Amino acid sequence: MTPALPRDLSCPRIATRKNGGLELSRIVAGMWRMADWDMTVEQRIAFIEQCIALGVTSFDHADIYGNYGVEGLFGEALRASPSLRDRMQLISKCGIKLLSNKRPQHTIQHYDTSAAHIIASAEESLRQLHTDRLDLLLIHRPDPLMDFDEIADAFSRLKQDGKVLHFGVSNFSRHQFEALNRRIELSTNQVEFSPLHVAPMFDETFDGLQDKGVAPMIWSPLAGGRLFTSNDANAENLRLVIKDIADRLHQPFASVVFAWIMQLPSRPIPLTGSGRIEAISVAVAGTTFQLSRADWFTILRAARGHEVA
Amino acid sequence: MTPALPRDLSCPRIATRKNGGLELSRIVAGMWRMADWDMTVEQRIAFIEQCIALGVTSFDHADIYGNYGVEGLFGEALRASPSLRDRMQLISKCGIKLLSNKRPQHTIQHYDTSAAHIIASAEESLRQLHTDRLDLLLIHRPDPLMDFDEIADAFSRLKQDGKVLHFGVSNFSRHQFEALNRRIELSTNQVEFSPLHVAPMFDETFDGLQDKGVAPMIWSPLAGGRLFTSNDANAENLRLVIKDIADRLHQPFASVVFAWIMQLPSRPIPLTGSGRIEAISVAVAGTTFQLSRADWFTILRAARGHEVA
């Protein structure tokens, strides 16, 4: 019953800053759950090749994903197939210290945005990913102890050493983004957004990024699957509304969600979370059409449970 | 029992931007409900003449008022009495698409801030109002899909063509106002405010406008009549407090409310909502006196139900 995807599907590219700088694929492949996919090295290489063939050339990591394990799994693929590296953009994050058997010295889950930790974490990401550079490094969470000057200084040193080419943040409020962006050019703010989590559209996050010409990256664009499974009355109604529009447009359900997100003027760059190339293709299909304003607001109304004023 | 108004009542004028630009009357006549006033063309002309004689020369419209009908009613008066136009300032708004028998193509109430819609809506306002220019055009509501650059571009084209002289917004938060104001000079942000709705005084709205030297316009300064009628205990107490002050000052109740609002350092410009010239005179009378700080805070305390800290 799911509509067939176009055969020649090809993900476009996007400059994260309107006036140049880092270019990513319009859909970014999130590696968050890679440790759960139970892939052999060969399967990982094949999956990465399929993503790249689809135009999805940007891969999103964090030091902590998969209990500090995902970067290493991905790096094994890059080591086994070195030509992949120059055909992709690698994104990672730092700044959270997890309780983990891999980090026995951590006695409590906390943040560390000291220059020493940022640089050590980025260097460890390079080792794990088996590469000499990250295309983009993000501070994972705003840290009450973060010193804007110190972070900017750490970023500058990583850039000078050629270890990281671009910088950004994740889960920052607008004013935190701007305080750091005044000290060093930031390429994105990666935040949670979906029809079930619309806050960044109404607080200052998206408006602030649009104002600066900086594209947000979006994690959990499908609300971690809750869009498909939640029994909440509001979510169930939202599901019916999206399904109606998808059926009328002959598009897959998730493609409509990705299109709805990407239609925002801040130019959001959604992440996928799946290890199935079909799921990633459905996201890419969301780049091939636009919703009418009436359809777009029909989804917003269902998402919020009320009309606009 | 209502105190007599001064015979020589004359509404002063105000520059919406401290350093020049658009000049409005200190009290603006809101036409929102004109369709309910059941006036003949002659009565409309007479009412407009009375307003102007009182110094209330600015008239507030929106494309959607009266089910897309008010501008046309007002325009009939301007057509029948063409000399009125040059003695007044015309304000209108765009950006909301209502469900309406006049707009059968609208399938859901939504916003449209595309350049095409802004320009088409402004041009339709000119036709309806039977004029060649608007003095001020506002975006009616902040739109999640608004592209600041595109709106600024549409405004610039309308200005270049002489169709609209000044621009602004309505119901925008401070950061949205500033994002657009960075792209094109805005003359106002028209927001809801009254002793029963004091939010703009405590969020960043009024402080932000004062900071930029831009005067807000105020809709529903009398809380849509609830100041007179609400049975809510807080509103009833507020009514008694305002009445005591009004009696002591020998001023009409509503004049005290208008004076209380206009005393704010952001220089708010209140709208009236009535078709009775007496009601508009009472608003104008609020420009003739100031409250003591003690009286001003007595009303604030009653409005909030607690003392300042």
Add this chain to the structure above:
Amino acid sequence: MTPALPRDLSCPRIATRKNGGLELSRIVAGMWRMADWDMTVEQRIAFIEQCIALGVTSFDHADIYGNYGVEGLFGEALRASPSLRDRMQLISKCGIKLLSNKRPQHTIQHYDTSAAHIIASAEESLRQLHTDRLDLLLIHRPDPLMDFDEIADAFSRLKQDGKVLHFGVSNFSRHQFEALNRRIELSTNQVEFSPLHVAPMFDETFDGLQDKGVAPMIWSPLAGGRLFTSNDANAENLRLVIKDIADRLHQPFASVVFAWIMQLPSRPIPLTGSGRIEAISVAVAGTTFQLSRADWFTILRAARGHEVA
């Protein structure tokens, strides 16, 4: 059981603006409750001498403290021992009008940030404190009627006349601080903060001040004693957590709280509230050590009742 303090305890100094300007002691002696201390003039002089000997040279006042009485008590000491003045920094505040037998003309508690009141209040503070200058004058609370230009103008005149050397605000939100700071250089924003009141760390207050390089002053760093006495389950757990860390570090409980606060990158300057030199010494001891990030976040987790994300 309380650990002994170092014998050579000496409070360091801090520039409230990163690039110079006003210098205060890292711990400021709050005089808020001085009227309750029942000290003779000789005792007041002795207490002030002890503070200065400890390096605590900055004394925080407000016109209204002790029912408009504290400045006068402190001024008696300065008159009796004139050499004290040049060895200290005097801070005061204005802008609140209290109901008081000392101010029979006040009919309601309210704010007054008119230039006339600011200047008159500062001049009265000089008379009461028996001095010719204040080192720092703060607007006590944000006033809905405050006119940023008028306040800046009043400050400029006080500075020109040599009556006040530096200016700041208290209890201002970030955007209010910045609006006034754009008109005249502000040296601080004195706000409430403690492990039981962490709001300024998560709203824009501290981030905004860090961004500008301006140090906040902190009132009620021990939550007005509730850190020691509250029976609230969350506060009781927080107390245990702080006590564990204090015991392990061989530091007094309150020293750990002061250290926890001062570790923030905005460089907060805490006030004391006690008339006992021992209590002030414990605050100063908080300048002699740093918490590990793990300990710092352990206190934050207990303060909020949940882990960081």
